[in-house]
Amino acid sequence: MTAQQTELQYLPPDLKRELLPKHVAVIMDGNGRWAKHQGLPRIMGHKAGVDALKDLLRCCKDWGIEALTAYAFSTENWGRPHEEVDFLMTLFQRVLRQELREMVEENVQIRFVGNLSSLPRSLQAEISRAMEETKDNCGIKFTIATNYGGRQEIIQACRAIAQKVQQGLLQPDEIDEATFERHLYTIGICDPDLLIRTSGEMRVSNFLLWQIAYSEIYITDTLWPDFDRHEFHRALCAYQQRERRFGKV
C-alpha cells in the first residue's frame, strides 16, 4: 500500500457516510498530456492511468462506495494512431490477466459495457473470463466502458425493443423508462450519482448519456494519472455540498 493510500485508508471524518454517492463514474482524461509533461510517449500516460484507476477502485472499496464505472475506450477512440489503439488493447488484456485473481479475492464484480464484439478476440476472451469469474461476487460493481458510445448504446436498445414489438412480445404503449433501462448495457446498475472528469474539459463525450440525466458533475484540472485519494476526497466534499433536487424544488 502506498503512503497516500495508508493515510486515507478509511473514510475521511469530514465526509458523511450517509451522503456518499452509491455510484461514481469517471472520464479518465489527460493521460497523453500527463506523459507529455513528463517528457514521455503518450502510451506511458495510459500505463500510469491504470495505476490511478486501480487506486481509485481500492479507495471506493475502502470508503464503502458501491459502484465505479470508468470510461476506458470510446467508439471514437478508434480514430487514434494505430500504435496507440494497439497499445491500449494489449494493455487492457494484460491488466485484466494480471489483476483478475486479486479482484476475485476482493469480491469485485467486473462488467464490461460497450460494443465488445469488435474488440480483438483475445481481449474478448479475457473479458468473458473476468465477467464469468466475478459474476457472483457481491462487493463493489466495477464497470469498464470499452468501445462504448452513449448514442450507440441507445440505438442498440431501440433496436432490441423494436424487435420485441415486431415479434408481438411488447406493445408500444408498454415502453416506459424502466423498459428502456432493461435494454441498456448497464442493466442492474443504478445511475451514477457523481460523474468526475479530469483534465478540465467541460464535456460529457458520449458517456452514459441516458444514465447521467441527474448525476452531479465534477470537473477537475488534474490530469488522470495524478488523480489520487486526495483528489477523490475533494470531489466527494464538493459532491456532499450539492443539493440534489432531481427537478423538484
Ligand code: FPP
Ligand atoms: C484519455 O486520455 C484516456 C484514454 C482514452 C484511455 C484511458 C485508459 C486507461 C486509463 C487504462 C484503463 C485500463 C483498464 C484495464 C480499464 P487522453 O489520451 O485523451 O489524454 P489527452 O487528452 O491528454 O491526450
